[in-house]
Amino acid sequence: MSPLQLNGIIGQSDEIQHIFSTIAKVAGTDSTILITGETGTGKGLIARAIHQNSTRSDRPFVAINCGALPENLLESELFGHTKGAFTGAFTAKDGKFEQANSGTIFLDEIGDMSPDLQVKILRVLEENEFEKVGGNRTISVNIRVIAATHRDLEERVEQGLFREDLFYRLFVIPMHLPPLRERKTDIRVLAKHFHGEFNSKNNLDIKGFTAEALDLLYAYSWPGNIRELKNLVERLVVLKQEGWLTPADLPTKIRGSQKIVITPPAEALSDEGIPLATAVTEYEKALILQSLEKAHWVKNRAAKLLHLNRTTLVEKIKRYDLTPSDARSNG
Numbered sequence: 001m002s003p004l005q006l007n008g009i010i011g012q013s014d015e016i017q018h019i020f021s022t023i024a025k026v027a028g029t030d031s032t033i034l035i036t037g038e039t040g041t042g043k044g045l046i047a048r049a050i051h052q053n054s055t056r057s058d059r060p061f062v063a064i065n066c067g068a069l070p071e072n073l074l075e076s077e078l079f080g081h082t083k084g085a086f087t088g089a090f091t092a093k094d095g096k097f098e099q100a101n102s103g104t105i106f107l108d109e110i111g112d113m114s115p116d117l118q119v120k121i122l123r124v125l126e127e128n129e130f131e132k133v134g135g136n137r138t139i140s141v142n143i144r145v146i147a148a149t150h151r152d153l154e155e156r157v158e159q160g161l162f163r164e165d166l167f168y169r170l171f172v173i174p175m176h177l178p179p180l181r182e183r184k185t186d187i188r189v190l191a192k193h194f195h196g197e198f199n200s201k202n203n204l205d206i207k208g209f210t211a212e213a214l215d216l217l218y219a220y221s222w223p224g225n226i227r228e229l230k231n232l233v234e235r236l237v238v239l240k241q242e243g244w245l246t247p248a249d250l251p252t253k254i255r256g257s258q259k260i261v262i263t264p265p266a267e268a269l270s271d272e273g274i275p276l277a278t279a280v281t282e283y284e285k286a287l288i289l290q291s292l293e294k295a296h297w298v299k300n301r302a303a304k305l306l307h308l309n310r311t312t313l314v315e316k317i318k319r320y321d322l323t324p325s326d327a328r329s330n331g
Contacts, residue, residue: 007049009042010193011186015178019046026173027053032125034170035148037177038309040225043148044108046177051104056144059103062096067112075117076133085134095132097124097141104144110170111151111162122166145170152300152310180222180229181307187218190226194233195245205242212247220254221307285320288313297324 004012006020026033027050035043044063051061064077072086080095096105107113113121124130129140147170156162180187191209199206209217222228232254236245247255288306295301303313 007045007052009045009049010190011183012189013183013185015183016186019175019177022173022175023049023053026050028055030144032144032170032172033146033175034153034173035146035175035177036153036311037148037150038179038225039150040227041177041179042226043150043177044106046175047104047106047108047146047148050146051106051144054104054144056103060100061104061106062100063106063108064096065108066117067109071114071117074113075120078117079120079130079132081133082135085132089134092132097130097143098139100143101141102143104146107145107147109149109151110147111149111153111156115161115163118163118166122163122169125166125169155310176309176311179307179309180225182309182312184218187222187229188214190229191217191233194230195237198234198237202238204237206237206240207244209245210247213245213250216247216250216254223307284316285322288316288320289322292317292322292324 004010004017004020006023009016009019011017023046033047033050035046037043047063048061051057064074066074069077076085076089076093076095078095078097080093080098081089083089083092107121110121120130124141125145128142129138131138153162153167153171157164157167180190191214195206195208198204217229224231232251236249240249288302291302291305292299295305299313299317300310303310306313308316
C-alpha cells in the first residue's frame, strides 16, 4: 500500500486513514473539534489540515499554546487588552480571538488552562463574544474553534480541574490521535519521508536506512512519538552526511529495543489444542493485571508500563471487566 499524504500528514496505517476520513467529513463544517493524543503525535498538524480543507481556508488560522503562558499573560494573549489595563500596557492590543475572526483559532493544550479562564472561553464558545482585559466594550467574533490536549479531560473533570460544561461544549467532535507505537506500519514510511526531507534540505547524500536499521526503528516504542522520530532522523542525516544509515548509527536505547522478549504462558499445549485468539486474549488480560498490580491500580502508571494510551487501557479494563479481586485470585 502506498503512503497517503494530506497537508503534511503522512501514513498508510488504518489509524491514519481513519483520521484522513474524519478530516474530510468535518472540515466543511463549523463544529467545534477536540483533538486528543500524546505529546508529539501531530495535533497541530491535524488542526491546520482541518482549517486548510475548510471554507475558511483563505481566512486566518491562529494558534496558541494555552499551557505555555502564565494565566495573566494568557488572558491578554487570548482576549487582548486596552491601553493602561495593567502595568506595561502602553498601547492597546488585539487578542488571538479577534485576530482569528472569520477564521479558525487553535487552542492547544487547553487542559492546562486555569478554571477562571475556562469560564471566559466557555462564554466565547456559547455567545461568540468577549471583552478585552481592562475594557468594557463587547466584541463579537465569527470563529471556528479547534482545541487539543494531551491530558485526559474526563479525568480532570472528575478531579475538579476542568469545567464539565466546557468539556461537553468542546466535546462535539472528538478526534483521538494514536501514539506512534500503536500505528507501527507508519514508522518506516515516516522515517523514509524525513530522511528524504533532510537529505534534500541539507544537500546531503544519505542513501537511506538499511533493512536492519528500519527493523530497530520499528521495534522501538517512541515515547516522544512523531516529533522524536523526526528529530532523530534529522540528527542522523546531518551527522552521517553520506552513505547508508545502519544500526551502528542509532542511539543505544533504540539498538536495544529488539532485546525485549515476550514469554508465552507456561501451560503446555494440550493434545486438543487451544484457539490462538483465546490464548492471546488470556495473555493480554494477565499482562494488564500484572501492570495494574505493579502500578497499585493507578491507571496512568499502568498505561505507561504497557506503552498504551490511558484511554486504551481503560477500554480494555472495561472490556475484560477487570477488578483488583481478579489479581488476587490469580496470585
